[in-house]
Amino acid sequence: MLRLLHLLLLLLLLPPPGTPEPPGLAALSPGAYPQAPDLLYADGLRAYAAGAWASAVALLREALRSQAELGRMRRDCGVRCTAEPGAALPAAPLDVPGPDSRPRLAPGAWEPLLLRAALRRAECLSHCAVRRLGPGGAARLRVGSALRDAFRRREPYNYLQRAYYQLKKLDLAAAAAHTFFIANPKHLQMREDMAKYRRMSGIRQQSFRDLETPPHWAAYDSGLELLGRQEAGLALPRLEEALHESLAQMESCRAGCEGPEEQQRDEEEEEGTGNHGGLYEAIAGHWIRVLQCRQRCVGDTATRPGRSFPVPDFLPSQLRRLHEAHAQVGNLSQAIENVLSVLLFYPEDEEAKEALNQYQAQLGEPRPGLGPREDIRQYVLRSLGEKRQLYYAMEHLGTSFKDPDPWTPTAFIPERLREKLREDQEQRPWDQEPPQPKPLTDWKDVLLLEGVTLTQDARQLNGSERAVLDGLLTPAECGVLLQLAKDAAEAGARSGYRGRRSPHTPHEHFDGLTVLKAAQLARAGAVGTQGAKLLLEVSERVRTLTQAYFSPERPLHLSFTHLVCRSAIEGEQEQRMDLSHPVHADNCILDPDTGECWREPPAYTYRDYSGLLYLNDDFQGGDLFFTEPNALTVRAQVRPRCGRLVAFSSGGENPHGVWAVTRGRRCALALWHTWASEHKEQEWTEAKELLQEPEEKEDEEEEKEMPSRDPSPEPPSYRLQRVQDKSEKPPRVREEL
Numbered sequence: 253m254l255r256l257l258h259l260l261l262l263l264l265l266l267p268p269p270g271t272p273e274p275p276g277l278a279a280l281s282p283g284a285y286p287q288a289p290d291l292l293y294a295d296g297l298r299a300y301a302a303g304a305w306a307s308a309v310a311l312l313r314e315a316l317r318s319q320a321e322l323g324r325m326r327r328d329c330g331v332r333c334t335a336e337p338g339a340a341l342p343a344a345p346l347d348v349p350g351p352d353s354r355p356r357l358a359p360g361a362w363e364p365l366l367l368r369a370a371l372r373r374a375e376c377l378s379h380c381a382v383r384r385l386g387p388g389g390a391a392r393l394r395v396g397s398a399l400r401d402a403f404r405r406r407e408p409y410n411y412l413q414r415a416y417y418q419l420k421k422l423d424l425a426a427a428a429a430h431t432f433f434i435a436n437p438k439h440l441q442m443r444e445d446m447a448k449y450r451r452m453s454g455i456r457q458q459s460f461r462d463l464e465t466p467p468h469w470a471a472y473d474s475g476l477e478l479l480g481r482q483e484a485g486l487a488l489p490r491l492e493e494a495l496h497e498s499l500a501q502m503e504s505c506r507a508g509c510e511g512p513e514e515q516q517r518d519e520e521e522e523e524g525t526g527n528h529g530g531l532y533e534a535i536a537g538h539w540i541r542v543l544q545c546r547q548r549c550v551g552d553t554a555t556r557p558g559r560s561f562p563v564p565d566f567l568p569s570q571l572r573r574l575h576e577a578h579a580q581v582g583n584l585s586q587a588i589e590n591v592l593s594v595l596l597f598y599p600e601d602e603e604a605k606e607a608l609n610q611y612q613a614q615l616g617e618p619r620p621g622l623g624p625r626e627d628i629r630q631y632v633l634r635s636l637g638e639k640r641q642l643y644y645a646m647e648h649l650g651t652s653f654k655d656p657d658p659w660t661p662t663a664f665i666p667e668r669l670r671e672k673l674r675e676d677q678e679q680r681p682w683d684q685e686p687p688q689p690k691p692l693t694d695w696k697d698v699l700l701l702e703g704v705t706l707t708q709d710a711r712q713l714n715g716s717e718r719a720v721l722d723g724l725l726t727p728a729e730c731g732v733l734l735q736l737a738k739d740a741a742e743a744g745a746r747s748g749y750r751g752r753r754s755p756h757t758p759h760e761h762f763d764g765l766t767v768l769k770a771a772q773l774a775r776a777g778a779v780g781t782q783g784a785k786l787l788l789e790v791s792e793r794v795r796t797l798t799q800a801y802f803s804p805e806r807p808l809h810l811s812f813t814h815l816v817c818r819s820a821i822e823g824e825q826e827q828r829m830d831l832s833h834p835v836h837a838d839n840c841i842l843d844p845d846t847g848e849c850w851r852e853p854p855a856y857t858y859r860d861y862s863g864l865l866y867l868n869d870d871f872q873g874g875d876l877f878f879t880e881p882n883a884l885t886v887r888a889q890v891r892p893r894c895g896r897l898v899a900f901s902s903g904g905e906n907p908h909g910v911w912a913v914t915r916g917r918r919c920a921l922a923l924w925h926t927w928a929s930e931h932k933e934q935e936w937t938e939a940k941e942l943l944q945e946p947e948e949k950e951d952e953e954e955e956k957e958m959p960s961r962d963p964s965p966e967p968p969s970y971r972l973q974r975v976q977d978k979s980e981k982p983p984r985v986r987e988e989l
């Protein structure tokens with residue numbers, strides 16, 4: 253009922269037909285209190301799904317506006333209430349030991365003072381929120397983390413662009429599309445849409461503008477561009493603005509940390525921590541979570557829309573550019589202030605010290621009163637104060653803290669934690685992003701251990717991150733696995749699965765057996781237990797080798813194991829032109845026209861390494877081949893044989909396909925590995941358990957469905973459901989080759 257009212261209200265507020273939409277996100281209902289963003293968004297998607305484009309636009313924009321207003325309110329009220337005199341702590345308890353070094357306050361007497369200040373602050377914040385947002389304050393507008401993530405990904409703009417397009421507002425459609433695309437540069441569909449927009453005659457280049465550029469990025473980019481053109485004088489105001497806006501953005505982000513939804517999310521992340529114990533444990537736990545969140549704002553501010561990783565050392569690097577630019581235009585006092593600010597972060601920075609000496613020499617007479625910038629001094633002091641408390645809590649209360657900054661002085665880090673932190677530091681996300689090819693040092697030992705030889709390395713295979721290894725299976729083992737595949741296919745035939753055509757070509761039959769299905773069939777007596785057990789053992793063997801060879805420092809998990817046989821269908825092989833398996837990459841969608849590979853669903857994006865372990869060679873055709881990214885030029889070819897493993901990274905650097913199998917039956921074990929432990933193959937463990945305990949569980953085995961395909965990208969109606977029902981997890985989808 254309430255939602256219907258919202259809808260009606262907003263429909264009334266719609267601009268009359270014919271009036272041009274204002275660009276950007278001007279208030280549609282000026283003066284009115286904002287509505288809850290999640291309700292608006294759900295209504296907007298409902299209108300969108302019903303094809304009511306004008307109301308969809310109005311509702312989506314109102315949702316964006318209300319979400320932005322919530323953020324602004326937090327920041328402004330935070331600033332105002334910090335300055336509220338009654339909400340400050342009296343000076344006395346802050347400097348506890350008196351001049352006679354005896355505490356001025358009786359033990360515990362600080363409690364009422366602290367409490368009074370906290371109560372005043374809370375009162376101030378809630379009044380401020382009500383003034384800005386209307387009755388109910390921030391609690392009425394509270395949204396869950398799913399929705400906040402959707403907004404951060406700029407999802408509303410994807411709907412907006414299509415709605416605008418339907419309304420024939422091409423300029424706004426292009427702007428919304430551009431806005432979405434910036435934050436989702438790998439979105440394949442939007443890429444195509446953008447290309448279409450560019451070809452449309454009604455759209456000018458200026459239409460492609462970002463409706464949401466954070467001001468600090470706009471200033472930063474134009475400042476850097478001017479610097480690149482040797483225009484230090486013009487660059488300076490933009491660089492100053494970038495720093496100023498970065499600090500302001502940081503404040504907004506920090507203010508958001510006090511919001512109820514941030515707490516809720518953190519509690520989800522760190523289940524159980526801080527919720528036990530009494531008043532002080534609870535206060536400490538809550539406070540620590542707020543501090544953790546505030547410290548995360550460094551990365552948040554330094555991460556461009558659409559990127560996963562922050563610009564490293566964002567503030568110090570801006571200060572470096574500033575002092576250099578000021579020196580270039582001859583403003584030495586400003587250059588000194590900025591270089592002194594760099595030294596606040598890195599007191600031992602040689603380059604900064606040298607620059608400082610040089611500026612001072614140039615300036616001639618020493619200028620008293622020249623110090624680091626006040627905004628940066630306060631920033632560093634406050635940040636260090638927070639880090640001190642977080643490290644203390646880490647050492648004594650066992651809470652976690654990922655320091656986002658590389659400049660934290662070692663003295664701040666408790667000795668006991670330093671070693672561990674050094675390891676964590678090495679795993680800072682931006683260091684970790686591109687998986688570096690590892691030097692091959694100790695994998696050879698593993699190979700020898702397994703009696704395996706490296707037949708061809710990446711160079712011999714004319715590519716990167718690929719290898720052919722031989723000797724993983726004895727002929728007897730190949731025999732056992734081939735028998736397993738045959739028995740399983742026959743068991744399948746008895747239950748009606750016979751004669752399944754390959755999903756890739758009509759000229760071949762295709763039988764696939766998962767480890768769990770094999771275990772279930774073994775339990776039912778339809779296949780030999782030995783074969784099912786060997787399947788598990790061999791997949792683990794492949795995983796060990798693949799990890800040793802490609803990823804010695806980071807564990808790989810099996811994410812999917814599939815025993816696959818392809819059989820030529822007799823009488824259908826004449827003049828056959830197609831492949832047994834078309835050229836593809838395993839974790840991304842290959843675009844042969846551009847040679848790019850989009851790592852997004854429906855590709856299995858979490859796959860990191862692929863392995864194909866062959867069981868036989870008594871068939872015609874069926875060689876594996878790697879191509880150039882154009883999917884046409886063959887670079888390397890591998891002939892299957894018993895015990896041969898082809899292992900390679902799953903990305904766009906390894907497009908591959910299989911030539912047609914024109915006679916006989918070709919069987920191989922296909923395996924995919926992942927670094928993401930959450931994508932570890934559950935069925936592997938289940939199968940292992942099933943094969944260990946000899947009790948009967950006969951009813952279960954036909955219950956498991958044949959694996960189903962990944963769903964295609966969600967249609968809007970499905971998303972709508974998800975937004976409405978935020979708590980529901982998307983269903984776990986089983987996969988198929």
Ligand SMILES: *[C@@H]1O[C@H](CO)[C@@H](O)[C@H](O)[C@H]1NC(C)=O
Pocket residue numbers: 582583584586
């Ligand atoms: C240096 O810059 C500051 C602030 O922009 C300005 O007030 C001052 O006049 C400048 N000094 C010189 C010597 O240009």
Ligand SMILES: *[C@@H]1O[C@H](CO)[C@@H](O)[C@H](O)[C@H]1NC(C)=O
Pocket residue numbers: 708712713714887888889890
């Ligand atoms: C690599 O390329 C060379 C030259 O094109 C070719 O002779 C060779 O067979 C290729 N290697 C494989 C494993 O196919």
